[in-house]
Amino acid sequence: MVKDKLFDVVILGSGPAGLTAALYTARAKRSTLVIAGSYYAGQLMLTYDVENYPGFPEGVLGPKLMEAMIDQAKKFGAEFFGENATRVNFKVRPFKITAGGKE
Numbered sequence: 001m002v003k004d005k006l007f008d009v010v011i012l013g014s015g016p017a018g019l020t021a022a023l024y025t026a027r028a029k030r031s032t033l034v035i036a037g038s039y040y041a042g043q044l045m046l047t048y049d050v051e052n053y054p055g056f057p058e059g060v061l062g063p064k065l066m067e068a069m070i071d072q073a074k075k076f077g078a079e080f081f082g083e084n085a086t087r088v089n090f091k092v093r094p095f096k097i098t099a100g101g102k103e
Helices: 014-029 062-075
Strands: 011-014 032-035 079-081 087-089 097-098
Touching: 014 032, 032 097, 079 097
Parallel strands: 011 032, 032 079
Antiparallel strands: 087 097
């Protein structure tokens, strides 16, 4: 349960940019939470052929790419919460984030 846990890094969104950030922060031994949203892994989960992503000259299926990115971030310890962020309070530290009806 993430409600009462403090994280070094909280990433809002689980598309390629968010998952890349999660990979690097988790590898740097920072406790990392990805608030993945209700559309887990972003738009690429709905994309059939991804032909412009580095490292895949023949293209790759969007869901396959995103699942690999999620697995890699989890391998290094990133945690995931599959709800939308609804509010962020930057006025207090640690920052308060409400997601899925939970703070």
